[in-house]
Structures are given as C-alpha cells and as structure tokens.
Amino acid sequence: MSAARDYGLDDDYEWPRPPVGGWTADDLDELPNLPPHTELIDGSLVFVSPQTNFHSRVIRLLDNALLAHVPDGLDVQREMTIKLDRRNRPEPDVLVFKADADTGPGQTWYRPEDVVIVVEVVSKDSEERDREVKPRKYAAAGIAHYWRVEQNDGLPVVYVYELDPMTKSYVPMGIFHNRLKLTVPFPVDIDLNAVERRR
Template sequence: MSAARDYGLDDDYEWARPPEGGWTADDLDRLPNLPPHTELIDGSLVFVSPQTRFHARAMLLLVNALLDQVPEELNVIHEMTIKLGKRNRPEPDVLVFRGDADTGPQQTWYRPEDVVIAVEIVSEDSEERDREVKPRKYAQAGIPHYWRVEENEGLPVVYVYELDPATQTYGLIGIFHDKLQLTVPFPVEIDLTAINRRR
C-alpha cells in the first residue's frame, strides 16, 4: 500500500516537495491547502499538533489581560506570524506589537521591529522550538521581550526574558507563578490562577 493510501489519500495525491534551498517566508501566503498555523523555520514547514485545552485557555487569559493593559500605542493579537527573514516565519501564540504596524485586514505577518513581546505557550511537540530555537531567532531579530509559558499542574508558569542588545541574546528576568507582575515594557499584572475563570 502506498504512503498516500495510508493517510486516506488516493495515489494521485501530490505531496508538497520543497524547492531547492527550502521554502521562503513569502511561500506561506502562496502554498495551497496548508494546515492552519503552519510555520516556517529555516526553510522547512512546521505543522502544529491539535491545541490542548491548557494552551487555548492560557492564550485567552494572556490576550484578554494584555488588551486591558497595553498602552494606547500598542496592540495585541494571537497566532500571527513574524517575518524574521527569507527562510523564517514563526507564529508566536501571542504578540504585542506597535499599533501603527497594522496594514489592513489582509495582513498575514508583522516585521520583527514592530514586535514588542513575543509569547510562546509550550506544547509537547514544541518544547525544543519554544525553549531554544525560537527565542534564539527572536533575539537575533531584535525583538525586545520574550515570554515562554509552561504548564504546571494545570496553571501557567511564565518565564520572562529581556533582550541584551549588546549580545543579541535574552536574559531571564523572572519566573512567575500565580501572578505575573512587570514594569517593562509597560506596567502589567496578570492573575495566572484565573486561567479557568470565565470573567
């Protein structure tokens, strides 16, 4: 039996083959029938697993809290890509970005210089990307703040990093359980135990 049939596809199904040198950031907008939330890392397409309840609730908690607290000149969105270069277009779970970076309803990505905070919520299949690969790429692109969210007994733990511009690497400035409270890049306070509350 062919690989196509193993996946419930007929033998005429054509698998996407990368071009020589890999895919480019612009290809994400042109390739047909990509699964939702496909990312590009080093010229390779990365497909994500189904979202867990923790992941979805943590994302809602952060988006809603940040929307309430960001300064007027900033905005918040979830699951939008950042075009880091020709062969990298990752999709953070949450972005805080400069409000004037919006280009209209058909926009599919942001520039790294417009991003203030990139947030990744770690899933089982994304541990290495979220802990090592993406923060390195975000730092090299000059994104000033990176938050990594991990699950611990059903509650989020937030690891907060700030960019050292001299080395283009992130330094850990805090690990937050129960409550996330920061003064940079703007004052923010988030009750992390509220992940399952409706209001």
C-alpha cells in the same frame, strides 16, 4: 489513519514538496491547502499539533489581559506570523506590536522591528522550538521581550526574558507563578490562576 485525514484532507492529498534550498517566508502566503498555523523555520514548513485545552485557555487569558494593559500605540494579536528573515516566519501564540504596523485585514505577518513582546505557550510537540530555537531567532531579530509559558499542575508558569542588545540574546528576568506582575515594557498585572476559571 493517515496524517492528511488528521487535518481534514482526503487520503490522496499530496503534501507540499520543498524546492531546492527550502521554502521562503513569502511562499507561506502562496502555498495552497496548508494546515492552520503552519510556520516556516529554517526554510522548512512546521505543522503544529492540535491545541490542548490548557494551551487555548492560556492564549485567551494572555490575549485578553494584554489587551486590557497595553498603552496607546501598541496592540495585541494572537497566532500571527513574524517575518524574521527570508527563511523564518514563526507564529507566536500571542504578540504585542506597534499599532501603526497594522496594514489592514489582509495582513498575514509583522516585521520584527514592529514587535515588542512574543509569547510562546509550550506544548509537547513544541518544547525544543519554544525553549531553544525560537528564542534564539527572536533575539537575533531584535525583539525586545520574550515570554515562555509552561504548564505546572494545570496552571501556567511564565518565564520572562529581556533582550541584551549587546549580545543579541535574552536575559532571564523572572519566573512567575500565580501572578505575572511587570513594569517593563509597560505595567502588567495578570492573575495566572484565572486560566482555570470559566469566562
């Protein structure tokens, strides 16, 4: 079976060939027929694997819970890219951003200075990106909070990090099983076991 067919494309589909120096963040909006949720990392296109049930349920849980907790002036979005720089436009699973950064229905990315929290739910094909590459890039761009979600026996475990502005790197703030309860950057209390329950 061809990779093109896995994405619902004809077998004779030609994958985009990068220009010399790689793609740019602006190219992501111009390239035709990209698979859903394509990211740009270091000038290279990254195609993600289909989501697992766990991945989808965790995104839904955090998206809904954060929407219920965010204070006025902030909003929540899932699977929207952040233009970190000319060669990097990752797509976190969930993000919290300044509500006034929403420019309308045609918007395809946010600026890092408008993002308050990025959340990545780790899957088998994204382990290195979510544990090493993306946190480094998010921190260098000045995004204050990074949450990484791992799976343990079918339940989410949330690793919470906060930016040290002096070193431009993340400092671990806690590992949360069963319940995610925080006061920074705003009060949050999320039952992580709810990922198992039907909505």
